[in-house]
Amino acid sequence: MRILITGAAGFLGSHLSDRLISEGHEVIGLDNFVTGSRENIAHLMGHERFTFYKHDVSNYIFVPGKINAVLHFASPASPNPKSPSGYFNLPIQTMKAGALGTHNSLGVAKANQARFLLASTSEIYGDPLVHPQTEDYAGNVDPVGSRAVYDEAKRFAESLTMAYYRQHGVDTRIVRIFNTYGPRMDLEDGRALPNFLKQALLGQPLTVFGDGQQTRSFCYVDDLVDGIVRLLWSDEHLPVNIGNPVEMSVLQFAEAINAVTGNKAGVTFHANERSERDPQQRQPEITRARTILGWEPKVSLEEGLLRTVPYFKEKLGLA
Ligand code: NAD
Ligand code: UDP
16 A cells, blocks of 8 residues: 655654554655654655655645545644644644645545544643543634644534545544654653653653643554554544553553653742643543454553653653
């Protein structure tokens, strides 16, 4: 198969590219490097089944030759308002990647009669009032809140994807990705894992925002990629949650990272650092993925952290 991946130079896009190339497919990557990096795909440059184009998906996409599948992953993804690569600081680019980028990517899929897979997010549930989050929960999102640039762009992207499925018969998939971590995360993008792991390896206290009682459920990247690939080759058109259902407080997550790294500096609480409408609880309900895809995560938090540490050590010059 010839597979187009937008956002291929990002954390998830680069791992997906690796996985699909390892299965014998040809991957065409698009990225404008707004939050991704050339280093994430440096090992693929020159591979006979990898081609890369620097391109902004908000503009018309032209790729020569027949495409069999389009995976739309291009979008800023960090919610940290202090990070230059966070979507709070890229509000219009984020909305354009979710709206125009999804429209252009769907257009490529339609023209090629290709499969299409949208990278959606648990953020479409907003600050959820239903817990854990099932796919039929419609969410709690403020359309004019500062997180809305991401949440509403992804909600629009899901609606547009279903419109292309229903009106044009495009063979679409929607994955709702929950918090995922692993090597190639941007150490500076301000998400919890990069902040905490970097701080722990440097022997600093971990910056827990608020009282740390807000919850998340963290999935190791290999598990996530496995779920996405299964969804891609399935016949499911409705959204599917892919994430690890093991829920913990952000404080517990920080303590787990200190334990794995042997960091003795503890944590510090930053009462006012939580972003506006930071979800209080988040846990994927994965019955749909279990029954339709036969998928569930296999990598424990400890194992996933241990697999991630070497990358962070190398980036920090500690290897
Ligand atoms: P990332 O920032 O590492 O990757 C996103 C990539 O998209 C980057 O390489 C960036 O340069 C590229 N990009 C952004 N806008 C673009 C544009 N207009 N044109 C071309 N390229 C553009 O983030 P990630 O964590 O790998 O996220 C990838 C996708 O998965 C995103 O769509 C995100 O919303 C979704 N997602 C990720 C998570 C997670 O936990 N990592 C959770 C939910 C959803
Ligand atoms: N967080 C934190 N300290 C940090 C970075 C993040 O306590 O240094 C918190 C953040 O407020 C949120 C949770 O960790 O409650 C997860 O944040 P992340 O940015 O990873 O992504 P989100 O799940 O909010 O999309």
